[in-house]
Amino acid sequence: MLKIGIINGPNLNMLGKRDKNIYGDLTLEEINQKIMDFAQEEDMEVIIKQSNSEGDIIDTIQHLSNQVDGLIINPGAYTHYSYAIADALRDCPIPTIEVHLSNIYSRESFRRKSVTAPACTEQIAGFGYKSYLIALYALKDLISNNQKTVS
Secondary structure, three states, X not given: OEEEEEEEOOXXXXXXXXXXXXXXXXXXXXXXXXXXXXXXXXXXXXXXEEOOOHHHHHHHXXXXXXXXXXXXXXXXXXXXXXXXXXXXXXHOOOOEEEEEOOOHHHOOHHHHOOOOHHHOOEEEEOOOOHHHHHHHHHHHHHHXXXXXHHO
């Protein structure tokens, strides 16, 4: 069974209350439940964390990178300026996918640049909560293809 870590960054704990036109009306707890249900269907285990603190996110990346097969991260606003999180992701030895609920490339100009995406294997944005489900499916494929190559 694949084990996947999911890290949610700042303000994602406020989903359901934030701008619903951008982020939808689901709470983080509701999204997490959809993620867990999908993971169970796909025979995957997920560990889900959320923090508003850059240091906590870095600690979680470092900790999970030794415990899981792949990582999904929604760095929130840290996407656009946290070189420290980008460095932690670069040091992460497992496949990592950056996700965003909204299409960051169709929003304000400062949101169109991700300093963390180049440190990740892939990026998925703009599909609402389904961005996480797509990322889970993609990680499963990446990991299984990698294992086939190594064998």
